[in-house]
Amino acid sequence: MALSLSQCRKSEPIYSSSSESFKPTPIISASIFPRALGIPALPTDNPLTEEGVYLGRLLFYDRLLSADMSLSCASCHLQKNAFAEPKKTSVGIFGLPVKRNASALFNMAYSRKFFWDGRQSRLANLVFEPIQAHNEMGLNLPELDDRLKKSELYQNWFKKAFNADPNIGQMSMAMEQFLLTLVSSDSRFDKAGPSLTGLNSSEKAGFTLFQTLTNLQGGQNQGADCFHCHGGILFQAQNPLAGGITNNGLDASFADLGAGAITGNSTDNGTFKSPSLRNISLTGPYMHDGRFQSLNEVIDHYSDNIDFSSPNISPNLANHVSGPGGPPEQMKLTVAQKQDLLNFLQTLTDSTFITNPKYANPF
Amino acid sequence: MKRVKMKRVTFLLLGILVAVIGCKKCPPPIENEVKDLSSLTITYKPMFDANPLTTKAFGNINTHNEDILVSNWGIIMSDVSLIKEDNTKLKLGDGYMYVNLASSDPSFTFTNIPEGNYKGIAYNIGVDSLANHADPVVWGPTHPLNINFNSQHWGWAGGYIFHTIEGKYKPSGSTTESGFSYHTAKDPLLSSYEYILDFTLSNNAPRIATIEADANKFFSNELSFTNQSTNHSGSSEDMRLMSLWVNNMKQVFTLKSVN
Numbered sequence: 007m008a009l010s011l012s013q014c015r016k017s018e019p020i021y022s023s024s025s026e027s028f029k030p031t032p033i034i035s036a037s038i039f040p041r042a043l044g045i046p047a048l049p050t051d052n053p054l055t056e057e058g059v060y061l062g063r064l065l066f067y068d069r070l071l072s073a074d075m076s077l078s079c080a081s082c083h084l085q086k087n088a089f090a091e092p093k094k095t096s097v098g099i100f101g102l103p104v105k106r107n108a109s110a111l112f113n114m115a116y117s118r119k120f121f122w123d124g125r126q127s128r129l130a131n132l133v134f135e136p137i138q139a140h141n142e143m144g145l146n147l148p149e150l151d152d153r154l155k156k157s158e159l160y161q162n163w164f165k166k167a168f169n170a171d172p173n174i175g176q177m178s179m180a181m182e183q184f185l186l187t188l189v190s191s192d193s194r195f196d197k198a199g200p201s202l203t204g205l206n207s208s209e210k211a212g213f214t215l216f217q218t219l220t221n222l223q224g225g226q227n228q229g230a231d232c233f234h235c236h237g238g239i240l241f242q243a244q245n246p247l248a249g250g251i252t253n254n255g256l257d258a259s260f261a262d263l264g265a266g267a268i269t270g271n272s273t274d275n276g277t278f279k280s281p282s283l284r285n286i287s288l289t290g291p292y293m294h295d296g297r298f299q300s301l302n303e304v305i306d307h308y309s310d311n312i313d314f315s316s317p318n319i320s321p322n323l324a325n326h327v328s329g330p331g332g333p334p335e336q337m338k339l340t341v342a343q344k345q346d347l348l349n350f351l352q353t354l355t356d357s358t359f360i361t362n363p364k365y366a367n368p369f
Numbered sequence: 370m371k372r373v374k375m376k377r378v379t380f381l382l383l384g385i386l387v388a389v390i391g392c393k394k395c396p397p398p399i400e401n402e403v404k405d406l407s408s409l410t411i412t413y414k415p416m417f418d419a420n421p422l423t424t425k426a427f428g429n430i431n432t433h434n435e436d437i438l439v440s441n442w443g444i445i446m447s448d449v450s451l452i453k454e455d456n457t458k459l460k461l462g463d464g465y466m467y468v469n470l471a472s473s474d475p476s477f478t479f480t481n482i483p484e485g486n487y488k489g490i491a492y493n494i495g496v497d498s499l500a501n502h503a504d505p506v507v508w509g510p511t512h513p514l515n516i517n518f519n520s521q522h523w524g525w526a527g528g529y530i531f532h533t534i535e536g537k538y539k540p541s542g543s544t545t546e547s548g549f550s551y552h553t554a555k556d557p558l559l560s561s562y563e564y565i566l567d568f569t570l571s572n573n574a575p576r577i578a579t580i581e582a583d584a585n586k587f588f589s590n591e592l593s594f595t596n597q598s599t600n601h602s603g604s605s606e607d608m609r610l611m612s613l614w615v616n617n618m619k620q621v622f623t624l625k626s627v628n
Contacts, residue, residue: 044517047510116510116517200525217525219601234550238524240517247441247471248520248533273425273440314546321440321535324548331540331595334547 028169030055033187039115040191043239046115048186052130052179057167060368062184064163065177067367070153072143074099079136079143079181080367082108086360088285089188094296102141105262107296110289112190112359113282116240122278122294124251125268130182134174147174190284190359191239198353205353211343212350220337222328227337230308230347234322235280241354242282252320253277255312256293264294266318276318284354305347309339407484407570409451409461409578412476413468414625415442416583424471427539431585433593434541437549439584441535442470445513445521447496451482452489452563459483466492467513467521470582484571490578490624494615495531495559502528523554530554532618534584538594549594553611553618554602560615564624578627586620589613 033054039046048054065071066079082096082104083089089111096104106122114120118127126132136142137150154160154172164172167180195213198204202213217237218229235249236242243249251265253276260266266275278294292298298307312323314334324334339347359365415422417429422439429437446466450458461479468475495501500514505522508515514529516522521530532553537546570576592613602611 041506044506044515045508045510219599219603233524238516238520238522243520244517245441245443245469245520247469248443248535250520271425319537319546319548321537321548322550324537324546325550325598327547327598330597331543332547333545 028165030057030167033059038187038189040189042196043113043116043189043191046186047118048115049128049130049182052182054183054186055167057163058180058183059187060184061160061163061167062180062182063365063368064159065181066184067369070157071137071145071150072099073145073149077143079133082136082142083111085362085365085367086288088112088190088288088356088360089365090289092290094291094299096142098139098142099144102144104139104141106294107291110281110285111185112188112285113240113242114188115186117242117244119244119246119250119279123265123268124246124279125265128182129185130178133178133181133185150174150177188359188365190356192358193284193356194353195350196356206349208346208349209353210350212346212348215339215343215347216350220326222326222335222337226340230337230339230343231322231326232283232308232347235320236283240282241284243280249280249320249322251277251279253316253318254280254308255314255316255319255323256297256307258313258315258317262294273318276316283351285356285359287352287355288360301348301351302344305339305344309337309344312336405484405572406481407572408478408480408575409482409570409627410476410478410575411449411466411490411578411580413470414579414581415439415470415475416581418583418585422470422582422584427537429584431588431593433588433595435594436539437536437584437594438538439471439534439536441533442582442584443519443521443530443533444468444470444494445496445519445529445531446492446494447500449479449492450490451487452491452565454486454488456488458491459487464492465496465513467519469519482570484569486567486569488567489563489565490580491561491563493559493561494618495553496529497559498556500529501556505529528554531558531560532615534587538598540595547594547598549598550601551599551611551614552601553615555608557608558602558611558615560618562619562622564622566624566627568627576627579625581623581625582621583623584621587614587617589617592617 033056069075069078071078076099082091084091091108095106096108098104109122114129120126120132137145151174154177160172164170164176168176170176202210215230217233220227220229220231235252260276263275264278266272266277286301290299292304298304314324326334326337328335423429424439427436427438431437448464449461449466451461453459466477468477505514505516511518521533523530530552535550537548539546568576591610597610600607600611602608
């Protein structure tokens with residue numbers, strides 16, 4: 007029975023189904039997490055196993071997890087979009103609107119803050135939020151538990167992964183395992199290495215702009231100063247105090263308080279998690295509310311349209327001044343510089359990641 | 370007769386074997402183990418002159434009459450040590466530590482420190498040249514030198530930011546808010562600190578050392594955010610001013626008590 011179930015699914019590992027010989031296959035960390043990204047912060051109480059990851063993948067793609075069985079996690083997190091969604095904001099069950107743009111999902115093993123407002127610090131807790139949210143998947147946990155317990159598929163895979171009957175606690179652990187394995191580090195930029203071998207002159211110029219401080223003191227500005235909030239190998243600051251959660255000057259007043267609604271501190275109002283710029287060409291629309299359709303609009307924002315009156319604006323935007331003690335000013339990149347920056351950002355696309363069968367729909 | 374002797378020898382050997390195995394399994398007496406070790410928490414108290422530094426609002430007026438709001442104040446330390454009575458140093462843990470004085474809990478705790486009398490605390494702000502230029506991907510996920518943990522690594526440019534202070538300021542007489550960002554980095558800007566204050570560590574008295582950090586002491590004649598709002602230890606002029614900044618940093622931190 008177990009074997010026949012296994013054979014029904016794509017790229018599924020084949021294991022013994024006997025609970026007496028319960029021996030989940032451990033995943034060697036080095037086989038998933040590339041050295042270049044550093045050592046990930048994996049939960050010590052949820053070791054990765056082949057069976058656990060596969061169970062998490064099944065759950066991620068299963069519409070059983072929504073009240074009307076119309077949506078799965080993958081409905082709003084599409085692999086071809088680096089697990090983001092090409093919509094301004096998502097639409098939940100019964101067509102209900104979701105407030106924010108669906109975040110891309112990758113390299114989460116290196117993060118400690120999740121969601122646009124950084125309110126979750128653990129993926130095993132995070133997964134319960136969209137499942138239960140009335141305007142997302144809208145399913146209550148007792149009903150979910152009941153559905154899982156009645157499913158032969160999950161009876162089988164919970165046994166393999168945890169030697170247990172289906173339950174929502176280990177469901178969240180399995181989903182955490184799958185999410186942790188979503189690793190993206192095989193872009194053209196990664197392949198180019200520190201010498202940027204293989205990148206063309208425009209892409210190289212874009213990288214220089216990316217990691218150079220803005221200088222408005224005479225002559226054409228030669229820096230776009232992206233690296234403060236999107237720097238490092240993850241292209242994303244991890245420390246909330248150091249640009250990881252920040253205000254990028256979108257608005258003078260806030261329709262969405264972002265992290266401020268979570269912490270209750272007015273100094274956090276209008277601050278949001280800085281997303282990774284890896285795969286950025288695939289993850290539009292951009293910003294927490296999906297207001298920018300294209301990367302060109304994003305670059306225009308940072309170059310020409312930052313609202314410096316925005317409360318709590320990042321110090322690393324507000325320090326763009328043209329002279330001692332002067333007020334903050336726009337960077338005013340040239341058309342050519344904007345194109346260079348765009349070309350560089352496009353080198354961060356990891357086509358292997360978006361076609362990796364290990365992340366694909368197993369049904 | 371021979372059998373009796375053999376039995377005696379066998380029992381003797383067994384006895385020795387049990388004693389040897391038994392000894393291997395025995396932990397050192399718990400009383401000694403606990404008695405010998407203590408812990409020390411080093412906590413930072415961010416100040417602005419005589420008042421606590423406000424990190425949620427303006428109101429910190431410096432010597433240049435600039436109104437300052439600090440939002441990020443991260444420090445990487447190395448060779449964090451206790452100064453022993455004989456003036457030698459006892460390194461705590463692996464000697465590295467990260468603290469952010471703009472966080473809600475700017476403190477860290479070392480455990481398993483031998484009991485005894487100590488003369489003070491010492492550390493460097495920054496890391497030595499070897500660590501600064503070594504491959505940074507080897508450090509564990511919450512180690513101070515991990516490349517992703519605290520955003521104190523330069524990334525592709527290589528090396529660590531030893532000391533970061535960022536925020537916004539209003540120039541004297543102005544209501545305009547601008548940003549400031551001072552990143553102390555590069556080998557020559559490694560700086561050492563020693564705080565002399567006698568204290569005793571014992572197992573029944575874990576201690577808390579309080580270091581006050583007065584941000585107003587960073588500023589001097591040439592050092593104002595109006596004069597230079599961004600310094601990333603880059604150009605020669607940046608390095609000249611940052612050296613003055615690091616020199617002033619010596620006055621910023623004061624060990625106030627060990628209780």
